[in-house]
Amino acid sequence: MSIVEVKELRKQYDPPKGVLAVDGVSFGIEQGEIFSLLGPNGAGKSTTISMLSCLLKPTGGDATVAGHSVVSDPQAVKETIGVVPQDIALYPDMSARENLVFWGRMYGLSGDELKRRVDEVLELITLVDRQKDRVDKFSGGMKRRVNIGVALLHKPKVLYLDEPTVGIDPQSRRSILDGILALRDQGMTILYTTHYMAEAQELSDRIAIVDHGKMIAVGTHEELVKIVGEGARVSARVDHYLEGMAERWREVKGVEKVEIEEDEAVLLTEDPNEVLPRLFEAAATAGSRITEINVTEPNLEMVFLHLTGRALRE
Amino acid sequence: MKLAAILARKDLLETLRDKLSFVFILLMPLAFTLFFGLLFGGGGNTDKLPLAVWDADGGAAAKQLVADLDKSSVVHVVVKQGDEFETWMADERAAAGLLVPKGYSAAVASGEQADLTIVSTQGSNGAATAASAVRSLAGEQVTVELASRAAAEAIWTTRSMRSGSQETVVVQSAAEARPVVAAALARPAVSTRVVEAGAAAGQTPSGFILSSPGMLVNFILFSLMTAGIALIIERQNGTLQRLMTTRLRRWELIGGKAAGMFLLTFVQQILLMGVAQLFFGVDYLRDPVALFLMMVSLSLVASTLGLLLASVMKSEQALIATTVLVSMAVAAMSGAWFPLEITGPTFQTVGHLLPTAWILDGLRGIVVRGFDVSDVLPAFGVSVAWAAGFFVLAVWRFRLSD
Secondary structure (H helix, E strand, C coil): CCCEEEEEEEEECCCCCCCEEEEEEEEEECCCCEEEEECCCCCCHHHHHHHHCCCCCCCEEEEEECCEECCCCHHHHHCCEEEECCCCCCCCCCEHHHHHHHHHHHCCCCHHHHHHHHHHHHHHCCCCCCCCCEHHHCCHHHHHHHHHHHHHCCCCCEEEEECCCCCCCHHHHHHHHHHHHHHHHCCCEEEEEECCHHHHHHHCCEEEEEECCEEEEEECHHHHHHHHCCCEEEEEEECCCHHHHHHHHHCCCCEEEEEEECCEEEEEECCHHHHHHHHHHHHHHHCCCEEEEEEECCCHHHHHHHHHCCCCCC | CHHHHHHHHHHHHHHHCCHHHHHHHHHHHHHHHHHHHHHCCCCCCCCCEEEEEEECCCCHHHHHHHHHHHHCCCEEEEECCHHHHHHHHHCCCCCEEEEECCCHHHHHHHCCCEEEEEEECCCCHHHHHHHHHHHHHHHHHHHHHHHHHHHHHHHHHHCCCCCCCHHHHHHHHHHHHHHHHHHHHHCCCEEEEEEECCCCCCCCCCHHHHHHHHHHHHHHHHCHHHHHHHHHHHHHHCHHHHHCCCCCCHHHHHHHHHHHHHHHHHHHHHHHHHHHHHHCCCCHHHCHHHHHHHHHHHHHHHHHHHHHHHHHCCCHHHHHHHHHHHHHHHHHHHCCCCCHHHCCHHHHHHHCCCHHHHHHHHHHHHHHHCCCHHHHHHHHHHHHHHHHHHHHHHHHHCCCCC
16 A cells, blocks of 8 residues: 555645636655656646645545555644655754754654754754854855754654755755655655755655646656657758768668758667767768757656647746 | 644744744843833833822921832832922923922921812823822821821910819810810811822833833834744645645644644743743732733734735735834834823724723733633633634634645
8 A cells, every 4th residue: 555645636726717727736756766847837846735735625536645644643643744844944043953953843852862963953954063144144055954954753654755856055965855865765655845956856756747637647757758649859950961971871771761951960769878979970971061969858747748739847 | 532632742842942932022022121111101100100290398297208208018218309399290291290299398397287289280190109109108197197286286285274083084075175176187288289280191011011012012023024034935825735645634734723823922922921020120920820811812812813924915015015114003003102191082983893802901911900710801802802813814814825
């Protein structure tokens, strides 16, 4: 049985005519898995997390976390989850340590256990040296780390992270992503929402693509890109006679399709590593020189475009 | 419950460590208490009513009367002559005025009825109290004089008796004196004529007794702004929502927030009353239990009103504007800036629709008239009823995010 089971979850604001933010979403998350909800802003990711956090009451369906229903037993659910909201939900005029101590108490910790967990989390988020500094003096990345640290204090079974890398520098983002992978390796189950395709691809064991409140695809990265049904795209420019070169490339082994798009040839292939040397060889034989060449592996952007007809903008 | 207490404690400490809050919570109210206290006559003998005395007689009896009045527990004498006396009364700087006319000492000495003029305002409680003290002391002074005269006359009449024992002479003298003393006591020893001065003279017992409770209520209401802004910021930055993902229940969240505001205003009251007690001579501790009830009343009303305003308002700017408006209007209508006694009956009635007017009555009653628990119970009841109403509305309007 999955540790998180979502069945036909639905949320409509001001029913019956209000916005339908989540429309019958169902999925399961296995113990120790990173499961991502990928979709553009307004797709219903945060609303789904809010319902799974017991902040919003579903207008339909149900979900269980570690066997507890978000509808009928929210208090038990809250004791098993840690939530990292999209906003920096901290007290800026309190120090990092004071924030952690306060939130630890809210999670029911006290005494030596509270002190030990605060020390451990400060180590984990690498802010031991700055623990007495006020949070409003921190950089965006440091605030994000404290924001995540708060949710780890009580060692939750399931961690929800709602777009935790929005608005931070690449170095801090790298640090946070590495930390999340480390948590997964320690056996924590993670539900992650993002509209960054690369993050979802790098982190996730499985990904659910959501749009307009509906789940339109779910699976591993490999399973999802197969939906597009295409291999890698190779786009190439040559110094002269593009049409003649395209004809020759059609004959190259491993090239499935060649089309001319404006001033470049676009080729589809299952194995670009094998095909690329042959393309250069064919060009040399024809007396042409390749001036530019790009390889695009099938990705989630293409999946989203394929499924919705729209681009998933980062 | 424990989580609500942790939340309340956090809110209190967070507010108290804010230097700007310190200015609003302590420094500004004290500055205004001082300002209004001096404006209303300052400190001085804050337990006694100021009595302006114009001694036009200057004789021994007049001087003795003034000295006796100054020693009394009710008034303290401010000697003013001529135009200065008139000015004091016109400016309403004394609770009442006493004019000792020429011939007063002579009348007392001759056993005649002595005339005094008390300058007052119709219906003035302070003036009536001062007038009562004057009548009592002057009457005592004239009665003693009359009794002494009667005794002396009796002794003069009986001194020609050459025979008889000492006891016989005493009995005879007493018999002679009795009708004289009875006749003297039968007529008023002193006549007082009450004339009116400017409006409302003498309602105010002292500057700080007036200003301290008023400014206390005013700035407790004003401090709602600090606590309310904190709640709105929490709603905007997501900490309220995050709190609800912990073990905290909704009722604990709302209760904790209200308790934080209650604690803040209660601590503020302790600080302001402490300073007033120690440095402004305002005796808040005449009945500690009654005082505690009034402090609880004020903090209940203020914290629930603060919670309601923060629940209804969407932005800090809206909250600041509303709080300034509400706190100023409520403070003024409750008599925080000036006693309701000097206002008309309509204003007094409207003012007493507000719980703060009742609380101010209770606080001033404690420091001026020595109110006890039974005297402040109505104010406590009114305040609890209002606070319950505010709280129900606040819970109804409370939301975690905008």
